[in-house]
Amino acid sequence: MHKLTLESIAELAGVSRSTVSRVVNNQAGVSETVRDRVMAVIEHTGYQPNSVARSLATQRTGMIGLVIPRQMQTLFVDPYFPRLIQGISAASNQQGSTLALFLLHNEDEENRIYPQLLNRGTLDGVLFITNSTEDPFVQRLLNSGMPFVTIGRDCEETPTNFVDVDNVEGAVTAVSHLVRLGYERIATITGPLASLAAQNRLDGYRQALVSRGHSLDANLIMEGDFTEAGGYYAMQQLLAHEPEAVFVASDAMALGAMRAVREVGWTVPDDMAVVSFDDLPQAALSDPPLTTIRQPIKRLGMLAVETLLDVIANGVMPTRRILLPTELVIRSSCGADSFV
Amino acid sequence: MHKLTLESIAELAGVSRSTVSRVVNNQAGVSETVRDRVMAVIEHTGYQPNSVARSLATQRTGMIGLVIPRQMQTLFVDPYFPRLIQGISAASNQQGSTLALFLLHNEDEENRIYPQLLNRGTLDGVLFITNSTEDPFVQRLLNSGMPFVTIGRDCEETPTNFVDVDNVEGAVTAVSHLVRLGYERIATITGPLASLAAQNRLDGYRQALVSRGHSLDANLIMEGDFTEAGGYYAMQQLLAHEPEAVFVASDAMALGAMRAVREVGWTVPDDMAVVSFDDLPQAALSDPPLTTIRQPIKRLGMLAVETLLDVIANGVMPTRRILLPTELVIRSSCGADSFV
DNA sequence: GTGAAAGCGCTAACAG
DNA sequence: CTGTTAGCGCTTTCAC
Numbered sequence: 001m002h003k004l005t006l007e008s009i010a011e012l013a014g015v016s017r018s019t020v021s022r023v024v025n026n027q028a029g030v031s032e033t034v035r036d037r038v039m040a041v042i043e044h045t046g047y048q049p050n051s052v053a054r055s056l057a058t059q060r061t062g063m064i065g066l067v068i069p070r071q072m073q074t075l076f077v078d079p080y081f082p083r084l085i086q087g088i089s090a091a092s093n094q095q096g097s098t099l100a101l102f103l104l105h106n107e108d109e110e111n112r113i114y115p116q117l118l119n120r121g122t123l124d125g126v127l128f129i130t131n132s133t134e135d136p137f138v139q140r141l142l143n144s145g146m147p148f149v150t151i152g153r154d155c156e157e158t159p160t161n162f163v164d165v166d167n168v169e170g171a172v173t174a175v176s177h178l179v180r181l182g183y184e185r186i187a188t189i190t191g192p193l194a195s196l197a198a199q200n201r202l203d204g205y206r207q208a209l210v211s212r213g214h215s216l217d218a219n220l221i222m223e224g225d226f227t228e229a230g231g232y233y234a235m236q237q238l239l240a241h242e243p244e245a246v247f248v249a250s251d252a253m254a255l256g257a258m259r260a261v262r263e264v265g266w267t268v269p270d271d272m273a274v275v276s277f278d279d280l281p282q283a284a285l286s287d288p289p290l291t292t293i294r295q296p297i298k299r300l301g302m303l304a305v306e307t308l309l310d311v312i313a314n315g316v317m318p319t320r321r322i323l324l325p326t327e328l329v330i331r332s333s334c335g336a337d338s339f340v
Numbered sequence: 341m342h343k344l345t346l347e348s349i350a351e352l353a354g355v356s357r358s359t360v361s362r363v364v365n366n367q368a369g370v371s372e373t374v375r376d377r378v379m380a381v382i383e384h385t386g387y388q389p390n391s392v393a394r395s396l397a398t399q400r401t402g403m404i405g406l407v408i409p410r411q412m413q414t415l416f417v418d419p420y421f422p423r424l425i426q427g428i429s430a431a432s433n434q435q436g437s438t439l440a441l442f443l444l445h446n447e448d449e450e451n452r453i454y455p456q457l458l459n460r461g462t463l464d465g466v467l468f469i470t471n472s473t474e475d476p477f478v479q480r481l482l483n484s485g486m487p488f489v490t491i492g493r494d495c496e497e498t499p500t501n502f503v504d505v506d507n508v509e510g511a512v513t514a515v516s517h518l519v520r521l522g523y524e525r526i527a528t529i530t531g532p533l534a535s536l537a538a539q540n541r542l543d544g545y546r547q548a549l550v551s552r553g554h555s556l557d558a559n560l561i562m563e564g565d566f567t568e569a570g571g572y573y574a575m576q577q578l579l580a581h582e583p584e585a586v587f588v589a590s591d592a593m594a595l596g597a598m599r600a601v602r603e604v605g606w607t608v609p610d611d612m613a614v615v616s617f618d619d620l621p622q623a624a625l626s627d628p629p630l631t632t633i634r635q636p637i638k639r640l641g642m643l644a645v646e647t648l649l650d651v652i653a654n655g656v657m658p659t660r661r662i663l664l665p666t667e668l669v670i671r672s673s674c675g676a677d678s679f680v
Numbered sequence: 681g682t683g684a685a686a687g688c689g690c691t692a693a694c695a696g
Numbered sequence: 697c698t699g700t701t702a703g704c705g706c707t708t709t710c711a712c
Contacts, residue, residue, distance in 0.1 A: 005689055016699045021691065029697060048459035052395045053689030056704045061392060063440075073426075081422060086413075089443040093453065098462070100403075101441045103429040113433065119344075119388035121705090122438070345705055356683045361707060371681060393705030396688045461689090 004047045013041045024049055064092060064308060065123045067102045069110065069137065072129050078226075078252060079280055080297060084151070087301025088127065095309055097124075110137075118144040125312045127151060127304050131196040147316065149308040151300065153196060161311055163304045163322040167197050170293040170326035171204020171247065174275045177291070177328060178245045179212045181336060183273055187220035187243035189234040189253055198226075201249045201277060217241075224253045231256030239264060245273035245334075251280045254290055258333070269335030279329055289331035296324050344387045353381045364389055404432060404648060405463045407442045409450065409477065412469050418566075418592060419620055420637060424491070427641025428467065435649055437464075450477075458484040465652045467491060467644050471536040487656065489648040491640065493536060501651055503644045503662040507537050510633040510666035511544020511587065514615045517631070517668060518585045519552045521676060523613055527560035527583035529574040529593055538566075541589045541617060557581075564593045571596030579604060585613035585674070591620045594630055598673070609675030619669055629671035636664050 006024075010017045015034060022030050023038040030038075041047075055061040066088060092099045102117065104110045114137060117123060125147040128137065133153060138160060141148045150162040178186050188205045191198025202221070209216060219241045224230035231253025238246065239260065248254040254276035261272050268274050268288055276283070279294035307320050330336050346364075350357045355374060362370050363378040370378075381387075395401040406428060432439045440463065444450045454477060457463060465487040468477065473493060478500060481488045490502040518526050528545045531538025542561070549556060559581045564570040571593025578586065579600065588594040594616035601612050608614050608628055616623070619634035647660050670676050 006691095007689080017690080018692085018700080019698060022698090025691085031697060034697080046455075046459070048455065050689050051456075051460040051462050052392060052401060053461075053704090054691075055392045056396050056706090057689080057691040059704070066441075085441075086443060086445075089441060090445055093443070093445070093449050099441045101406075101425075101429060101439050103426060103433075105426075105430055105433070109433050115386075115388060116391075119386070120391040121393075122391050346707095347705080357706080358683060358708080359681085362682090365707085369681060374681080390705050393688090394707075396690090397705080397707040399688075 004045055006049070009038070009041055009045065009047050012045070013038045059121070061122055061124055062096065063098045063100055063123055064305070065100045065102055065117055065126045067104070067117065067126055067128045067137070069104050069128075069130060069135065070106055071132065071135075073103070073105070078278075080278075083297040084129075084301045087298035087303075088305055089301075090298070091302035091305035095305065097305070097309065114140060118146055125149075125308045127308055128153075132194070133157075133196060147308065147311045149304055149311060149320070151304050159319045159321075161307060161316065161320040163300060163307055163320075163324070165197075165295045165297075165300060166323040166325055167200035168204040168207070169323070170277060170295070171201040171249075172208040173204075173326065173328050174277065174293050175205050175208035175247050176212065177330075177334065177336075178247065178273060178275055179208065179214065181245075181273065181334065183245035184214075185217075185220065185241075185243045185245070186214070187222070187238050187241070187246040189222050189224045189231055189238070189246060189248045189257060191224060191226045191249045191253075193223055195226075198249055201247075205247055224249065226250045226253060228252050228256035228259075232260045235260035243272065245275075248274060248276040251276045251278040251283045251290060251292055254292070254333070255282065255286055258286070268333050273335045274333040276333075283329075284331065286333075288333050291331045291334035291336065292329055294327040294329050296326070300324055344385055346389070349378070349381055349385065349387050352385070353378045399461070401462055401464055402436065403438045403440055403463055404645070405440045405442055405457055405466045407444070407457065407466055407468045407477070409444050409468075409470060409475065410446060411472065411475075413443070413445070418618075420618075423637040424469075424641045427638035427643075428645055429641075430638075431642035431645035435645065437645070437649065454480060458486055465489070465648045467648055468493075472534070473497075473536060487648065487651045489644055489651060489660070491644050499659045499661075501647060501656065501660040503640060503647055503660075503664070505537075505635045505637075505640060506663040506665055507540035508544040508547070509663070510617060510635070511541040511589075512548040513544075513666065513668050514617065514633050515545050515548035515587050516552065517670075517674065517676075518587065518613060518615055519548065519554065521585075521613065521674065523585035524554075525557075525560065525581075525583045525585070526554070527562070527578050527581070527586040529562050529564045529571055529578070529586060529588045529597055531564060531566045531589045531593075533563055535566075538589060541587075545587055564589065566590045566593060568592050568596040568599075572600045575600035583612065585615075588614060588616040591616045591618040591623045591630060591632055594632070594673070595622065595626055598626065608673050613675045614673040616673075623669075624671065626673075628673045631671045631674035631676065632669055634667040634669050636666070640664055 006017045006020050010020045020038055023035050089099055127149055129151045131152045152164050153162050190202045220243055222234040222238050224234040235257035248257050254274055258268050261268055266272055276290050276292045279292045283290040283292050346357045346360050350360045360378055363375050467489055469491045471492045490500055492504050493502050530542045533539055560583055562574040562578050564574040575597035588597050594614055598608050601608055606612055616630050616632045619632045623630040623632045
């Protein structure tokens with residue numbers, strides 16, 4: 001089997017290279033008969049255009065990069081990453097793009113790989129996962145003119161395209177639910193406040209309380225780190241201040257928090273109502289099952305790709321800033337049952 | 341800033357395109373002075389060669405594809421995938437390759453994407469994750485002449501390059517440990533036997549018992565599905581046959597199995613010793629902590645990449661068939677403590 | 681040591 | 697409607 005090129009197909013079909021090119025790219029201006037003849041040859045030979053050559057000619061590769069800097073490697077501990085990447089991959093398959101993955105493990109790799117991503121003409125665009133509002137790579141992306149969309153970064157100052165879950169709204173929903181159920185002393189265990197998601201959820205907590213006429217008590221706010229152990233420890237601190245209910249900024253922390261509650265002989269939700277955030281698979285299986293805010297992670301990944309392709313095709317303006325709504329999933333940890 | 345090409349650098353440095361190319365590619369046959377001069381211009385302008393053009397000329401893209409067919413989407417439920425992909429990514433960064441990710445979600449996508457992977461000249465090689473001995477894609481890879489390495493597939497008939505954890509040896513180690521501790525009635529909960537890893541671990545269980553002069557009892561072999569619930573259910577069946585110890589083919593199933601043991605009022609390891617497989621983070625945190633076989637997953641990913649690059653550079657012969665050793669991690673679920 | 685020239689396989693004006 | 701002709705940016709003989 002000889003190497004198949006446009007040229008050889010053209011020869012076999014008795015037409016010129018351009019005609020074959022037109023047929024392959026489904027362009028108008030080819031007669032039915034010729035088109036059919038060429039198609040037949042293509043089918044028969046199993047010809048596939050060389051995408052590298054095409055990229056060189058069109059200055060487009062059809063490839064998008066997913067960049068995950070080293071701070072974000074924490075993604076890998078929970079099921080966030082797998083679901084996100086499934087969404088991203090599904091959308092990029094569907095749109096005919098190919099996905100290049102760049103996990104940066106250390107600063108050296110970042111220094112070596114970032115310039116390559118930006119200058120070598122390999123990528124049509126970049127998806128960048130971050131939750132810091134001041135990652136230096138964003139500035140470099142901006143300077144390079146490379147189309148990009150960030151996932152999980154909403155920054156007021158430099159208007160960049162981003163998609164994220166609406167963490168503020170989710171937290172407001174969670175806390176409002178507790179208020180509605182009649183709890184008075186509502187505490188929160190936050191994520192690490194260096195993370196934007198953690199900040200946003202804390203903001204939501206505050207907004208919900210204030211808008212419902214509750215006062216804020218600094219003793220009822222405890223910083224965690226999104227891990228089970230962190231939630232456990234934070235709850236131990238919190239217990240001294242006797243909250244009736246707590247909004248925990250992640251399911252993993254909620255599991256730890258409930259462990260701490262159990263250990264002092266209290267029960268959830270009777271002595272302490274819990275609402276958390278994420279809706280991991282474990283959330284439904286815990287004892288008691290968690291009332292939590294479900295994040296549409298896979299959807300978020302798909303939307304990120306669609307937004308990026310839109311930016312690539314239609315330019316950066318206007319800036320796309322997309323927040324995805326969350327959903328309150330009511331189970332028993334909040335004590336809603338007793339009110340029904 | 342004008343577009344930077346070899347041509348423009350050549351002009352700035354007052355030399356020809358070929359000379360710049362030689363400098364960029366670190367080839368011999370350029371005088372010190374000229375080389376330095378060219379280097380200076382490159383540094384100063386920040387020139388990066390266009391990799392698409394280079395690929396077209398060299399017929400190499402420096403890109404490897406990681407293909408995950410739909411059966412393997414189960415990878416995403418446990419921490420296997422994140423760790424594997426971290427290893428793959430680390431090695432491919434280190435070797436200067438770029439990694440393209442193909443998650444195939446359904447048959448349509450497989451049909452559409454497989455031909456593209458094989459013919460379009462985009463990929464230098466493919467890493468294929470599977471645990472079926474008869475995936476049709478392997479045959480297509482073979483026919484296409486595309487260099488590839490399989491992860492998790494050891495098939496005697498068609499000799500293909502693969503890397504995997506040595507599941508047989510791991511299981512032998514686990515079961516031998518139980519035998520050594522003096523247990524007589526040793527059961528096993530297997531993975532789904534459609535999976536090669538599950539088969540291998542069952543083989544190891546049998547080998548260990550037979551080689552130690554124990555007899556095999558079909559009542560002590562129960563098929564699970566690698567999930568917590570599956571392990572729970574399998575153990576419930578097993579309890580009727582009163583085993584003293586059990587080798588469970590995954591940590592997740594072991595957690596379920598221990599739950600079933602607890603529910604009938606038995607304790608681990610006094611009434612039932614448990615050894616499992618994987619060494620997930622949870623294995624150390626369970627009650628009691630699991631004695632288990634640790635798999636070097638990240639290492640496996642790195643090795644897969646190195647093997648693939650070796651195949652790409654040096655041809656498919658001889659066939660590389662690499663099995664990575666596992667490690668027995670002794671904690672308390674096997675009752676070893678009481679013997680120390 | 682250095683440069684000229686011929687591709688790599690495709691797209692995209694521009695003619696006819 | 698179809699073919700001719702330049703490129704896309706780089707590598708790689710082959711002369712000098």
